[in-house]
Amino acid sequence: MGINQDSSDIIVVSALVKKFKAFTAVDNISFEVKRGEIFAFLGPNGAGKTTTISMLTTLLQPTSGNITLNGSNPVQDKDGVRKSFGIVFQDPSLDDDMTALENMQYHAILYKVPKDIRDKRIEELLRFVELWDRKKDMVKTFSGGMKRRLEVARGLLHHPRILFLDEPTLGLDPQTRNHIWNYIKDINKKENMTVFFTTHYMDEAERVADRIAIIDHGKIISIGTPGDLKNQTKTNSLEEAFLAITGNVIREEEASGVDQLRAMGRMWRRKR
Amino acid sequence: MSTVYILWLRQIKKYFRSRSRIVGALGQPLLFLVAFGFGFGSIFQRAGGGDYIQFLAPGIIMMSVLFTAVFSGIDLIWDRQFGFLKETMVAPVSRLEIMIGKTLGGATVAAFQGLLVFVLTLFVGFRPYNLLMLPVAVLFIFLVAILFTSLGIAVASKLEDMQGFQLIMNFLVMPIFFLSGAIFPLEGLPKAMEIITNLDPLTYGIDGLRHSLINTGKFGLATDLVVIGSITAVLLVIGSYFFERIQA
Ligand SMILES: Nc1ncnc2c1ncn2[C@@H]1O[C@H](COP(=O)(O)OP(=O)(O)OP(=O)(O)O)[C@@H](O)[C@H]1O
Ligand SMILES: [Mg+2]
Numbered sequence: 001m002g003i004n005q006d007s008s009d010i011i012v013v014s015a016l017v018k019k020f021k022a023f024t025a026v027d028n029i030s031f032e033v034k035r036g037e038i039f040a041f042l043g044p045n046g047a048g049k050t051t052t053i054s055m056l057t058t059l060l061q062p063t064s065g066n067i068t069l070n071g072s073n074p075v076q077d078k079d080g081v082r083k084s085f086g087i088v089f090q091d092p093s094l095d096d097d098m099t100a101l102e103n104m105q106y107h108a109i110l111y112k113v114p115k116d117i118r119d120k121r122i123e124e125l126l127r128f129v130e131l132w133d134r135k136k137d138m139v140k141t142f143s144g145g146m147k148r149r150l151e152v153a154r155g156l157l158h159h160p161r162i163l164f165l166d167e168p169t170l171g172l173d174p175q176t177r178n179h180i181w182n183y184i185k186d187i188n189k190k191e192n193m194t195v196f197f198t199t200h201y202m203d204e205a206e207r208v209a210d211r212i213a214i215i216d217h218g219k220i221i222s223i224g225t226p227g228d229l230k231n232q233t234k235t236n237s238l239e240e241a242f243l244a245i246t247g248n249v250i251r252e253e254e255a256s257g258v259d260q261l262r263a264m265g266r267m268w269r270r271k272r
Numbered sequence: 273m274s275t276v277y278i279l280w281l282r283q284i285k286k287y288f289r290s291r292s293r294i295v296g297a298l299g300q301p302l303l304f305l306v307a308f309g310f311g312f313g314s315i316f317q318r319a320g321g322g323d324y325i326q327f328l329a330p331g332i333i334m335m336s337v338l339f340t341a342v343f344s345g346i347d348l349i350w351d352r353q354f355g356f357l358k359e360t361m362v363a364p365v366s367r368l369e370i371m372i373g374k375t376l377g378g379a380t381v382a383a384f385q386g387l388l389v390f391v392l393t394l395f396v397g398f399r400p401y402n403l404l405m406l407p408v409a410v411l412f413i414f415l416v417a418i419l420f421t422s423l424g425i426a427v428a429s430k431l432e433d434m435q436g437f438q439l440i441m442n443f444l445v446m447p448i449f450f451l452s453g454a455i456f457p458l459e460g461l462p463k464a465m466e467i468i469t470n471l472d473p474l475t476y477g478i479d480g481l482r483h484s485l486i487n488t489g490k491f492g493l494a495t496d497l498v499v500i501g502s503i504t505a506v507l508l509v510i511g512s513y514f515f516e517r518i519q520a
Contacts, residue, residue, distance in 0.1 A: 057362055060519055082364035093355040097286055109278040110363035154359075 009068075010035040010162060010194045011056065016065035018051050018218075025051045027218035028065070033196060033211075038188055040209035041198040042242070048218040049198040050090055053166050056196075057087055070161055086160030088151045088168050090198075096140035100131050100150055103139060104157060111158035125153040128183060144171045152180055156187065165197035169204065181208055206238040216246050275365040276373040283344065283377025287384075294385070301336045301389045305329070305396050308455055321457060329390075329398040330481040331454030334416060337386035338474060341417045342445050344378030345424015345511075349431055357518070367516040371425065375508065378421035379414060386413045400485045408484040408493070412500070416477035419504040422511040429514035448474050458490045473503045 011033035018026040026048040033039045041049045054060035056069060058078045067073060072080030094103050104122045113121060126132040129149035139147060148171060155163060163184070169177040185208070187193050199205050205212050206226045213223040222229060222245050226238055233244040287294070309325045316324035351357040360370060387410070400406070427440055451465075452474035461469065469475050480496035483489040489496070 059358065059362060079364045079366070082362055085362075087362060089355065089358055091355050093359045095282070095351075095356045095359075096354065097289070098282070102282075102285070106278055106282065107359070107363075109274050110360065110365055112274070 008034055010037075010070050011039075011196065012066075012068040013052075013056070014066045016052070016055065016067060017063045018048070018055060018060065019063045025218050026055070026062075029215070029218070029220045031213055031220060031223060033194060035194055036188070036192040038185070038195040038197070038208055038210045040205040040212045041196070041215055042200075042202065042205045042212050043198075043215035044200065044246075047215045049215060050166055051218075052215075053087075053164055053196070053198065057085060057164060058082060084160065085162040085164055086155035086158060087164040088148075088155045088166065090166035090170075092147060092151075094139045094147055094150060094154075097138060099136050099138055100126065100142070101135040103150065104154055107154050107157050113158050121157060125156060126150075129153045129180075145173065145176060148172055149176065149180070152184075156184075159191065160193065162194045162196060165195065167198055167200070169199070169201070177204075202238045202242060212238075214242060214245055221245050275363075275369040276376065279360075279370060279373025280377040280380065283347075283374070283381055287344075287381040294388070297336065297340065297385060298388060298392060300339075301332045302392060302396075304332050304335065304455075305393060309396060325393075325397050326399070326486050327457070327482075328455060329393040329396075330485050331452070331478050333386050333389045333393065333413070334452075334474060334478045334481060335449050335454055336389045337382050337413055337417050337477075338420050338449055339445065340385040341378060341382035341420035342424040342427075342440075344381050345375075345421045345426075346428045346431075346437070346440070347378070348374070348425055348428035349434055349437075352428075352518075353433060361518070368512055371422075371508075371512045371515050374425060375418060375421050375511070378424065379417035382417035382421060383410070383414045386417065401487045405484040405487075409481055412477055412480040412484060412496070415497075415500045415504060416474070419473060419477070419500060419507055422504065422507040426507060426511040426514050429511070429518050448472055451475075452478055453490075454478055473500065476500050 009032040011031075013032070014030045016026055016029050017024065029048075029052070041047075041052065043049055051060065055062045056067060056074060058074045058081055061075065067075070069081045070084035072084070074081040095106070098106070101122065104126065105118075108118045108122060123132065126135055129152060131146060131150055131153070134142070134146070139150065142150065148168070152165075152168060155165070165184075169180065172180070181204075184195060188195055197208070209226065211223065211225050212229060214221045214229070222232065224232065229238060229241045229245070230236065233241040235241045235244055305325070305328065309328050313324040316322075316327070321327060348357065351360070390409075400409070427444070431437075431440075451468050452472045453469050454474070458466070458469055458475070458479075476491060476496040476499040479489045479491050480493060480500065483493045483496065491499075
């Protein structure tokens, strides 16, 4: 690994594998994410997106392979890695029995946000996600979308170098989705914050991401800009490109087991 | 340091917000005090044991410390189930700090609950012999609270969900209470029973509390302190070990 690569690639993953007993959830994947890039993991349910994020964020021990995140290794230097990122988990991760404000304060203290800027930063973010008026309310009284917004605000609180978003806009109305993405893109530009997100929504991947990795069955099938992926498959939309790419894989791999065809694959076939 | 504080603060806030739970948790000790205290009182006296309420009160105080502490530790399972644990686990803070904050928070809550029960015992006629010994009593209450909170955390780190909870209750917490000498004297027990009670850490906590509140006991304050202190240290280490290996 050259010095050059170190400075431009904020995430380097090589030959990463995660097995749960005999089942291989992440199957020998390698990729790089450039500093300041918005990078998407696009794939159906069970593809291995969350498992990959868990390994990148020190929550899960890889079976084998190598990860470098902002110059640190999540296995050996967990704290170094933990300082670099913020994350919005796929599943809820708020304390329902604390207020919105208390959830933010808890985070700010764990991440050692200096006292003098803490309150201002929290107010700024809560105002942005339109929860400032509800700051003193228990999170359990929030709707799903409000909780999601609070989690996004919390993930940004400590100015992370990398922001992981695991299906961040699931359950949000289109207007809120746009609002949040615009804000994240704005920080991405202003602070050169790298964004790594997963999604099922192709339009979202296409609209937001600089580069997309298509992942299925734990393998990265294709990787490139939305334009690359379309050119590569000679299709006009990412949706068609995705079908062309994963469709091939399904045919090759599962010729023997029709029963294993994925729900998603079936859906697209019907659509055509 | 701030990590320990914020984890501690969270436990405290949640405890004081659930007032109905605080009051509810006084029901069982009160029931035990009344049922055992007045039920066995006369037999105990006739057998030459003295005033049974005097004997029983320290045991019941420690009972509520035990229960509250184990539950505060086991709380961790809820954090895991509702996903909040992940938020804490990806933070750039040492696992030991998290463990200490959580333990101190749970222990403070349990000790406070123990003190509430202490006040309750005064209403059913309990009289400590010397108020100057109260700080020693509080020390024992707090140590026992730390011990069983870390036990709760150690157990919770190994449990996947609340399924195992009943098991823990019936095969760990209840035996610790009933085999501790909380409700009966340790003198003149059958040999097997004596060995079991001697292996129960709560025995020493209650013994220490009896020394400090009613000036009787079996082992002596120093022994009680050393035993409780060392078991607490060991459990803290075990708890931290399991805790560090949680894959949230
Ligand atoms: N702890 C675990 N034990 C066993 N299998 C697991 C575990 N976690 C994940 N898996 C399996 O690994 C595979 C990948 O799961 P993962 O959660 O990474 O998928 P995903 O791409 O995030 O899917 P989704 O879009 O539904 O969130 C799935 O088949 C899942 O069942
Ligand atoms: Mg997922």
